[in-house]
Amino acid sequence: MPFYDYTCLDCGNRFDVFLTYAEYGARPVACPACGSKSARRRIPRVRVAKSDESRAESFAGDFSDPSALAGLEDDPQAMGRMMRKMGNEMGEEMPPEFSEVVDRLEKGQSPEEIEKELPDLGEGEMGEE
Numbered sequence: 001m002p003f004y005d006y007t008c009l010d011c012g013n014r015f016d017v018f019l020t021y022a023e024y025g026a027r028p029v030a031c032p033a034c035g036s037k038s039a040r041r042r043i044p045r046v047r048v049a050k051s052d053e054s055r056a057e058s059f060a061g062d063f064s065d066p067s068a069l070a071g072l073e074d075d076p077q078a079m080g081r082m083m084r085k086m087g088n089e090m091g092e093e094m095p096p097e098f099s100e101v102v103d104r105l106e107k108g109q110s111p112e113e114i115e116k117e118l119p120d121l122g123e124g125e126m127g128e129e
Ligand SMILES: [Zn+2]
Pocket: 008, 009, 010, 011, 012, 013, 031, 032, 033, 034, 035, 036
């Protein structure tokens, strides 16, 4: 059963209102202090979103350093490690093809070789949702 946080725009009073999901948005919310109907719901900060953001920042930080990317194309093993790290940072289960490619890169295969041996991969499929 949800409580909603409101702030009164007229007197600044902050209060909680108990509403069912059906009532929310359908029933006017009045400030208990002054009776004003100009109450606005306060949106709580979402912690998950914030941690995602900082994770994305640290992730972007890895790639903002040009030297970290330099030579990757000539070093499949480093590219494989980078891709594995990328997958871990995203915190999502990567598709089997992704792991397959990373494994092969880490074994020292070049992206060209992998492409030849895994014709199903198709260009631009990796990273799609
Ligand atoms: Zn008020």
